Amino acid sequence: MTTANFSWNRPTQELDSTLEKKITYQKLSDGILISNIRLFIIFRWAIVLGLILFQIVAIVASDTLTQLGIKDQEDWPLAVTVILTIANIAYAYALDYCQPSKHNTPSINIWVQIIIDLLCLSVVVHFVGSTETPAPFFYILHIALACIFFSTLESLFVTAIVSAMYSILLVIESGMFFQVPQSMLIDAHYSGEKLHKGHILVWMAALNTLFLTVWYVVSRLAIILKQHEQHLREAYEQIHQAQIAKDQYAMLMTHQLKAPLDAIRSKINLINGGYCGPVPTEIADVLDRIDKRGSSMAKLILDVLRLERLKTAGRNLEAIEYISISSIIDKCVEKLKPVADARQVELILSIEDFRAHGIADQIEILIENIASNAISYSHVGKSVEISSIVNKNQNTAVVSITDHGIGIEEKDLPNIFNEYFYSPRAVLHNQSSSGIGLSLVKIAAANNNLQLKVTSEPEVGTTFFITFTDIQQIDIH
Amino acid sequence: MTKKIAHIDDDPDIRDTVKRVLEMHGYQVDSYHTSSDFINSLDNSEKVPDLAILDVMVESMDAGLTTYIQLHERFPKMHAIFMTSLGDTILPYFENKSQEWVCILEKPVQPTILLTIIQDRLGKAS
Numbered sequence: 001m002t003t004a005n006f007s008w009n010r011p012t013q014e015l016d017s018t019l020e021k022k023i024t025y026q027k028l029s030d031g032i033l034i035s036n037i038r039l040f041i042i043f044r045w046a047i048v049l050g051l052i053l054f055q056i057v058a059i060v061a062s063d064t065l066t067q068l069g070i071k072d073q074e075d076w077p078l079a080v081t082v083i084l085t086i087a088n089i090a091y092a093y094a095l096d097y098c099q100p101s102k103h104n105t106p107s108i109n110i111w112v113q114i115i116i117d118l119l120c121l122s123v124v125v126h127f128v129g130s131t132e133t134p135a136p137f138f139y140i141l142h143i144a145l146a147c148i149f150f151s152t153l154e155s156l157f158v159t160a161i162v163s164a165m166y167s168i169l170l171v172i173e174s175g176m177f178f179q180v181p182q183s184m185l186i187d188a189h190y191s192g193e194k195l196h197k198g199h200i201l202v203w204m205a206a207l208n209t210l211f212l213t214v215w216y217v218v219s220r221l222a223i224i225l226k227q228h229e230q231h232l233r234e235a236y237e238q239i240h241q242a243q244i245a246k247d248q249y250a251m252l253m254t255h256q257l258k259a260p261l262d263a264i265r266s267k268i269n270l271i272n273g274g275y276c277g278p279v280p281t282e283i284a285d286v287l288d289r290i291d292k293r294g295s296s297m298a299k300l301i302l303d304v305l306r307l308e309r310l311k312t313a314g315r316n317l318e319a320i321e322y323i324s325i326s327s328i329i330d331k332c333v334e335k336l337k338p339v340a341d342a343r344q345v346e347l348i349l350s351i352e353d354f355r356a357h358g359i360a361d362q363i364e365i366l367i368e369n370i371a372s373n374a375i376s377y378s379h380v381g382k383s384v385e386i387s388s389i390v391n392k393n394q395n396t397a398v399v400s401i402t403d404h405g406i407g408i409e410e411k412d413l414p415n416i417f418n419e420y421f422y423s424p425r426a427v428l429h430n431q432s433s434s435g436i437g438l439s440l441v442k443i444a445a446a447n448n449n450l451q452l453k454v455t456s457e458p459e460v461g462t463t464f465f466i467t468f469t470d471i472q473q474i475d476i477h
Numbered sequence: 478m479t480k481k482i483a484h485i486d487d488d489p490d491i492r493d494t495v496k497r498v499l500e501m502h503g504y505q506v507d508s509y510h511t512s513s514d515f516i517n518s519l520d521n522s523e524k525v526p527d528l529a530i531l532d533v534m535v536e537s538m539d540a541g542l543t544t545y546i547q548l549h550e551r552f553p554k555m556h557a558i559f560m561t562s563l564g565d566t567i568l569p570y571f572e573n574k575s576q577e578w579v580c581i582l583e584k585p586v587q588p589t590i591l592l593t594i595i596q597d598r599l600g601k602a603s
Contacts, residue, residue: 006595248538255534258562259584263490266585273588275501276532300585304567 033106037095040113046086051081058182064365076127080120087116110149110406114158115140122165130169131203139166139207140214147218154220159215164210174200243312254305258298264295303436307419310362310443322355322472323363325399332368333386336375345378347371349388354397355472358448366444367399369437370464374403376430392471399466405429407458416454417442480599483518483526485509485544486560487535491584493525495530495560498588499595511536512544519551526555528598533561533570545579556598560584 055077058065091109098104121138128135139162146158174197268291270276272284279287313319333347340347356363367386374384382404390397408416412423422435445452449469456462482504486492492508499506507524509515512535518524529548533541546559557580561567564583571579580594 040493251566252534252538254566255562259488262562262584266491266494269588270497271586273498275497275588302564302566305563307570309566 021042030106034095037091037106037109037113038151040110041088041092041113044084044113044117048081048084048088051077051084055081067330071193078121080123083116083120087113107150114146115161118142118161118165122169125166127168130166130173130474131199136166136207143211145213146327147215147222152219152223155215159211162421163211166207166211167204168203170200219448238394246312248307250305250308254301258301261294261298261301263266265291265298268294291309300436303440306365307440307443309435310365310440310447312448313359313362315357319359319361320357321360322357323360324353325356325363325468326351326353326476328356328360328364328367329386329388329399331364332371335368336371339372340375340384343375343378344381345375346383347375348383350383350385352388352390353466353474354388354390355474356397356448357472358450358468362444362447363450366441366448366450366466367401369441370401370466373437374401374405374464376405376464377426378405390471392473395469395471395473397468397471399468399473400463401466402461402463404461407460407462408454408456409458413456417452479503479505480528481505481507481524481526482528482530482595483507483509483515483524484530485512485515485535485541486530486532487511487544488532491532491560494585495591498591502592504595512540516544516547519548525552528595529555531559533559533563533567535537539570557599558582558594560586 028063037388058077086211089112094104094109095106118139121135121142124133126140130136143155143162144161146155150158239244268287269281272287272291329349329351334347337347371384371386378384384404385402386399387402388397388399406429408426409423409425412425417435418439419439445466451467451469453465453467454462455465480503482499484492484495484499484506486495486508487510492510496506496508507518507526509518512531515529531541531544533539535541541559541561545559548555548557559567559579559581561581561582562584564590565581567581580598582591582594
């Protein structure tokens with residue numbers, strides 16, 4: 001005896017209550033870190049350029065600077081420039097030319113950048129003036145960046161490093177333990193007074209409090225942003241899963257609806273193929289009619305699935321590519337050739353190839369449906385012309401599909417793209433019309449930014465013009 | 478030598494039709510109700526076919542695809558044809574598979590078309 005337990009828990013819609021905890025330790029993805037590393041490298045080159053300009057100005061116009069109260073600088077700008085240049089080259093090299101390993105991750109790269117930047121900044125703060133100029137406030141920038149790019153704990157660590165660096169700098173400068181020669185940007189003559197310990201302690205306490213406050217505020221904001229991002233990601237994942245489930249359900253239903261029909265039609269094929277003995281013409285004719293109606297129904301069932309899929313797929317950016325229009329048209333023609341032959345309709349191609357920007361499957365559905373209609377509504381023995389013309393100046397192309405058939409009446413023309421619309425005239429000519437074909441065309445055109453134009457005259461024929469923009473031209477040499 | 482064809486389909490009417498058509502044209506046909514029956518039969522070397530006609534949705538949504546992968550691993554040179562009610566709408570489920578290798582036919586297949594494709598495939602195989 002076999003026993004199985006079943007339980008169907010409803011999927012939880014509530015978000016994990018431990019989400020905040022998780023996010024506290026969460027860093028940004030490597031992709032985002034890498035794009036920001038590149039941004040920081042560019043930003044650092046701008047700082048290096050600024051330092052070089054400063055040094056040139058210091059050499060060329062030292063007198064003017066002295067008049068402005070800025071005294072001669074020693075070698076620190078050159079030293080910082082050299083360090084930042086070498087470090088910047090190393091970051092870029094590690095990012096683009098070294099294999100990623102456990103010692104070469106985007107996170108480690110950013111950590112090294114922050115430590116070296118903080119060391120350089122401390123040198124600048126020391127020489128420019130640690131309590132006389134706004135230079136120490138640049139530390140805040142690093143704290144804010146750490147809050148954004150690192151976990152809360154790591155950003156607190158960065159804040160502690162900043163605090164320690166600034167405090168040590170003040171302690172050394174104030175000579176609390178030993179005397180260090182001063183070399184500040186602002187001349188002592190203008191700064192007015194010498195540093196004393198009380199003054200230093202006030203600065204130390206004030207700025208360290210500011211650093212911690214900034215860390216707290218920015219890290220809180222960063223947590224909220226990361227929470228929102230996580231919520232969005234989870235919601236997107238749920239939608240994605242729901243779409244997959246919906247498609248599978250649609251496939252299952254399609255299969256269940258169509259399978260019995262296929263079995264019936266397979267038996268008709270067997271009889272009409274002579275596998276069950278000779279069949280009187282009259283019966284064969286009736287069976288043909290049954291099979292035709294069955295075929296229309298089978299097409300309708302599959303078209304409903306295609307329509308649902310097209311609506312769900314929308315404009316899937318990942319699937320967009322440049323595709324040769326000639327290969328798409330060839331595929332469609334290959335599929336439709338047997339139908340055209342059966343109706344004695346000649347397919348005439350005149351293709352100027354180009355690469356269309358869109359989703360290959362959808363463009364194929366669009367062209368196949370228009371061409372299929374052109375064949376279905378043609379008069380027997382006529383031709384269907386498929387052509388494409390590239391407008392090189394405007395970088396656009398037009399594919400046109402022309403039939404010489406029953407045409408569309410003026411009153412029907414505005415409705416042809418409406419779902420399930422079909423005119424009695426059309427049904428009279430083509431019983432297998434499901435009314436879905438042009439709905440598929442409409443959605444595929446909307447998803448791929450294609451413009452459609454239709455001209456028609458009853459009993460003369462119809463032409464569909466499909467305009468492709470943003471194409472890639474193919475040079476034929 | 479008589480070519481052996483395995484046909485897997487859970488629909489008895491389709492199985493019967495394909496068997497009748499192919500046997501009338503000199504093929505030896507082994508029909509299977511489920512994919513697992515077919516996979517189990519492959520342990521007997523006499524049952525290994527020259528070509529397999531697989532259904533996609535038998536037992537589960539993708540049983541046919543799983544069978545196809547197993548078959549391709551064990552017998553890389555054996556040809557297989559998919560015959561499904563879903564026709565080319567099943568294609569999105571064939572990620573990263575060679576289009577050349579995969580042949581998908583929509584049920585019901587006209588006997589003449591089925592025979593032409595089988596002859597073509599077996600011609601390539603030999």
